[in-house]
Amino acid sequence: MTIIESKSESGHDLHLAVEKNSRLDRWIESVSRWLNPILIKESRQSLKSNQFLVTFSLVLAAALFWSFFALAVTPNISESYNSIVLLTGYFWILAFPLMIIVPVWTYWSIVTEQDDNSLELITLSTMKPSQIVSGKFVTALLQIMIYLAVIAPCVCFTYFLRGIDLGHILYGLVFIFLASICLNAVAVFLATCAPNRALQILFLIGLVFICFVSYIYLCVGLSEIDGLIDNLMRAQVNEQNQIQLGLAAGCLAALTYSMVAYFAAVANLTFPANNRSTGIRVALLVQQAIFIGWCWAMAHSLDWSQDGPILMIVMVIVASIHWSIVGSMIVGESGEISQRVRRGLPKTMFAKITASWLMPGPLRGFFFVVSNIWGVGIIAAIFYSVNVGSVPYSMFRPGTADVETGLVMIFLNCGYATIYLGLTSLFAIWLRGRFGFSIPLLTLLWGLAVALFLNFVPIIVLASIGLLNEFELPILGLPSWGLIVAGVGGGRVDWNDMTVLLPFSLMLIAIVVANLVFARRELGLVRVAAPIRVQQEIEEAKKLAEPEPVDIFDDEA
Amino acid sequence: MISSAPAIEMRNVTRMFGHLRAVNDVSFSVGRGEIVGFIGPNGAGKTTSMRILATLDLPTMGDALIDGFSVINDPDRVRRQLGFMPDNYGTYPHMNCEEYLDFFARAYGLLGSDRISALRRVIDFAHLGPLAQKSIRGLSKGMKQRLCLGRALIHDPQVIVLDEPAAGLDPRARIELREMITLLAEQGKSILISSHILSALAEMCHRVVIIEAGSLVAVGSVEEIMASTRQRQSPDALVEVSVRVNDEPEKLLQWLDENPLVENAQLVVDEIRFKAPANPEVHEQMIKELVAANFRISSFVPKQQSLEDVFVEVTKGIVQ
Ligand SMILES: Nc1ncnc2c1ncn2[C@@H]1O[C@H](COP(=O)(O)OP(=O)(O)O)[C@@H](O)[C@H]1O
Ligand SMILES: [Mg+2]
Numbered sequence: 019m020t021i022i023e024s025k026s027e028s029g030h031d032l033h034l035a036v037e038k039n040s041r042l043d044r045w046i047e048s049v050s051r052w053l054n055p056i057l058i059k060e061s062r063q064s065l066k067s068n069q070f071l072v073t074f075s076l077v078l079a080a081a082l083f084w085s086f087f088a089l090a091v092t093p094n095i096s097e098s099y100n101s102i103v104l105l106t107g108y109f110w111i112l113a114f115p116l117m118i119i120v121p122v123w124t125y126w127s128i129v130t131e132q133d134d135n136s137l138e139l140i141t142l143s144t145m146k147p148s149q150i151v152s153g154k155f156v157t158a159l160l161q162i163m164i165y166l167a168v169i170a171p172c173v174c175f176t177y178f179l180r181g182i183d184l185g186h187i188l189y190g191l192v193f194i195f196l197a198s199i200c201l202n203a204v205a206v207f208l209a210t211c212a213p214n215r216a217l218q219i220l221f222l223i224g225l226v227f228i229c230f231v232s233y234i235y236l237c238v239g240l241s242e243i244d245g246l247i248d249n250l251m252r253a254q255v256n257e258q259n260q261i262q263l264g265l266a267a268g269c270l271a272a273l274t275y276s277m278v279a280y281f282a283a284v285a286n287l288t289f290p291a292n293n294r295s296t297g298i299r300v301a302l303l304v305q306q307a308i309f310i311g312w313c314w315a316m317a318h319s320l321d322w323s324q325d326g327p328i329l330m331i332v333m334v335i336v337a338s339i340h341w342s343i344v345g346s347m348i349v350g351e352s353g354e355i356s357q358r359v360r361r362g363l364p365k366t367m368f369a370k371i372t373a374s375w376l377m378p379g380p381l382r383g384f385f386f387v388v389s390n391i392w393g394v395g396i397i398a399a400i401f402y403s404v405n406v407g408s409v410p411y412s413m414f415r416p417g418t419a420d421v422e423t424g425l426v427m428i429f430l431n432c433g434y435a436t437i438y439l440g441l442t443s444l445f446a447i448w449l450r451g452r453f454g455f456s457i458p459l460l461t462l463l464w465g466l467a468v469a470l471f472l473n474f475v476p477i478i479v480l481a482s483i484g485l486l487n488e489f490e491l492p493i494l495g496l497p498s499w500g501l502i503v504a505g506v507g508g509g510r511v512d513w514n515d516m517t518v519l520l521p522f523s524l525m526l527i528a529i530v531v532a533n534l535v536f537a538r539r540e541l542g543l544v545r546v547a548a549p550i551r552v553q554q555e556i557e558e559a560k561k562l563a564e565p566e567p568v569d570i571f572d573d574e575a
Numbered sequence: 576m577i578s579s580a581p582a583i584e585m586r587n588v589t590r591m592f593g594h595l596r597a598v599n600d601v602s603f604s605v606g607r608g609e610i611v612g613f614i615g616p617n618g619a620g621k622t623t624s625m626r627i628l629a630t631l632d633l634p635t636m637g638d639a640l641i642d643g644f645s646v647i648n649d650p651d652r653v654r655r656q657l658g659f660m661p662d663n664y665g666t667y668p669h670m671n672c673e674e675y676l677d678f679f680a681r682a683y684g685l686l687g688s689d690r691i692s693a694l695r696r697v698i699d700f701a702h703l704g705p706l707a708q709k710s711i712r713g714l715s716k717g718m719k720q721r722l723c724l725g726r727a728l729i730h731d732p733q734v735i736v737l738d739e740p741a742a743g744l745d746p747r748a749r750i751e752l753r754e755m756i757t758l759l760a761e762q763g764k765s766i767l768i769s770s771h772i773l774s775a776l777a778e779m780c781h782r783v784v785i786i787e788a789g790s791l792v793a794v795g796s797v798e799e800i801m802a803s804t805r806q807r808q809s810p811d812a813l814v815e816v817s818v819r820v821n822d823e824p825e826k827l828l829q830w831l832d833e834n835p836l837v838e839n840a841q842l843v844v845d846e847i848r849f850k851a852p853a854n855p856e857v858h859e860q861m862i863k864e865l866v867a868a869n870f871r872i873s874s875f876v877p878k879q880q881s882l883e884d885v886f887v888e889v890t891k892g893i894v895q
Binding site: 047051055056058059062063064066067124130131132133135136138140141142143144145155289290291292357358361520549551555 | 613629630633645647648649652667670679681683684726730
């Protein structure tokens with residue numbers, strides 16, 4: 019790196035690091051070129067603010083106070099019970115800034131930048147939306163690190179007390195850290211969703227509520243950390259696996275949803291005519307793969323003959339609830355497919371088949387979600403039918419397990435999710451036809467309403483034919499469950515009684531076909547060439563010839 | 576990069592907010608190295624149009640091109656070419672000017688020595704040197720405008736869009752701003768600059784575009800627009816004339832009252848004002864007659880049509 023004369027024409031000195039000749043300054047400059055500009059800006063701007071100094075000093079004071087208080091009140095702190103209390107006290111103190119202050123700060127810093135147009139000025143620069151979001155994110159991370167550094171000495175000190183080992187400390191720190199990351203993702207997502215002051219305040223209240231509830235839950239949970247770790251140590255190898263898988267489930271769910279929220283925030287900051295959808299959809303696919311992988315690991319660690327079949331059904335139910343909610347928002351995407359997006363549409367047959375569902379467009383989105391629902395369904399069905407033969411009992415009534423029952427349940431579940439989503443998609447199509455736009459939030463509300471309504475209908479029908487006593491409350495959310503129990507009798511599929519399957523299947527097909535008819539236009543869009551001016555520029559850039567990284571969804575590729 | 580496309584081209588841009596047509600089928604273009612004033616009363620749709628040009632908003636219909644790139648379909652390329660200064664903007668109060676500019680330089684991907692030279696160029700250009708270490712919080716309006724102009728220039732854009740940069744500036748700051756903008760145009764940059772006051776821009780603009788209630792009402796150089804408004808005037812329109820005589824103003828007053836072409840003659844302090852036909856030939860004739868009648872007149876000044884008159888003439892005071 020060249021160091022330039024430090025006087026400018028007007029004789030004025032620049033005070034930036036690069037102007038100085040010390041080795042440290044040069045090192046900072048060479049590192050800072052790899053840092054996110056927003057991180058540098060925030061560390062100059064917000065970390066200098068009084069507000070940060072105040073919370074920082076408060077956390078420090080609380081930690082010191084707690085240490086002295088604990089030492090003074092409990093004379094024999096070295097007893098294991100007291101030392102655990104001391105440690106969890108530190109967790110409560112640490113989690114407060116990490117899980118409440120930092121996420122709220124992240125939210126508020128984005129919202130205020132949006133309000134005073136600064137964010138617009140940043141989006142006009144060559145920074146990508148993903149850089150802007152990750153800039154806010156790493157700033158949050160920096161703050162997390164600062165708070166961790168304050169509490170770390172205290173926590174380390176507890177390590178020398180009786181009854182506390184590394185497991186206690188690590189579990190606590192890791193959980194708080196992960197929770198903070200997730201809450202920051204939620205904060206970033208909400209901040210980029212709020213278009214006006216009223217919603218900004220509403221979301222802020224929602225965020226504070228979410229943060230506070232998670233804070234209380236996590237800290238109460240961590241107070242039980244001793245018991246948890248004891249269980250883990252005492253359990254059989256098999257059970258240990260399951261406890262760990264259970265913990266992993268929580269962490270993975272939180273982290274993958276944070277990932278989706280992150281990509282959704284990036285999409286919110288992306289120029290409307292650019293491709294806003296593919297990132298989110300890829301994130302959703304990754305999440306789905308992780309979920310299936312987790313189910314697979316869980317199934318392996320379980321005694322299949324006991325809980326395996328149920329696990330498969332639960333997997334389908336969880337997936338269809340997830341996709342019904344996410345899908346209701348995806349079908350509410352803007353229906354306008356810009357020229358810019360059309361330049362990036364897949365060209366080859368192979369790309370059309372594989373990447374088409376990932377491209378923007380609400381109806382492509384609908385089929386993306388439907389393929390995912392049925393993808394999980396098929397995987398579950400295969401697992402189920404391959405393994406269930408060895409199961410000696412039914413999940414409903416002992417001694418009556420069979421393959422059909424499970425398969426019908428899986429089919430009905432996926433079918434229901436598809437029908438709900440199909441109806442929501444048709445509603446979104448109507449919205450776009452009538453008003454020219456659709457809003458994900460609106461279609462989500464509609465989707466929830468549809469699901470609620472359609473869940474009451476079976477109950478009313480069954481009540482009218484006097485079968486309601488076969489019901490239990492969980493049926494409310496799981497229509498297929500109710501149909502099996504009530505309609506089929508005894509938890510065993512009797513094909514004579516499955517008359518319900520025929521109208522159900524017809525409805526399913528009708529709704530999918532109706533969507534397909536409307537999707538025709540969207541799927542019929544073909545790739546368009548880049549404008550001449552753009553081609554010119556690409557040619558000239560090629561002449562300057564620096565091979566740029568290739569983006570498969572970009573027309574330049 | 577040089578291309579044959581105009582620097583800025585609005586093509587039938589319409590932007591609706593609900594039923595309000597904030598911008599209504601507006602088309603014009605700005606050539607390379609040209610300064611074009613974008614004039615209109617408050618609420619005319621200037622900011623809306625400029626936000627579309629800056630890729631901060633999308634047109635409901637039509638398209639706009641910067642250096643041949645569509646603001647709808649190639650916003651990334653547009654952003655590389657364009658420096659935008661919004662009408663109101665936030666600054667980061669805890670930073671100083673240099674840090675502020677440094678942040679945007681980094682945001683534009685300028686690294687190491689490129690960044691330093693960009694900073695230096697901008698600081699010198701906008702005379703920010705003495706302010707560089709000052710906290711932004713303490714800056715005056717004029718200083719902030721210079722800082723923001725510097726920010727808009729940090730990536731050395733070829734096309735510059737400035738939304739009401741002169742609003743709220745004192746006369747000295749206005750002159751400085753005008754000098755800077757003229758200098759930019761001399762460097763070959765194309766500039767679109769908005770204002771709700773025509774006279775604020777008339778001197779520096781090569782052309783002006785006048786917009787009202789979302790629609791264009793006039794495009795051309797200030798002289799062309801003045802000429803066309805003059806043409807539109809009816810032949811018997813009146814103009815105010817002020818005359819000074821070295822002695823006996825009462826006598827002149829009497830003479831004027833008797834002249835059938837003159838209306839409303841009156842003595843104001845040391846000159847006589849009256850209304851006469853705007854036709855210059857009438858004025859010539861009248862001067863001859865005055866001289867012939869032995870009045871020692873020292874000045875005869877028909878009132879010039881001012882820029883504000885033109886503006887009022889061209890716009891109709893429509894409020895949407
Ligand atoms: N976001 C918006 N939503 C609704 N109306 C708007 C919005 N922005 C501008 N307008 C309206 O559009 C018209 C043009 O506004 P603007 O472009 O700001 O005018 P100017 O900058 O010429 O003063 C005004 O009537 C204004 O109220
Ligand atoms: Mg304005």
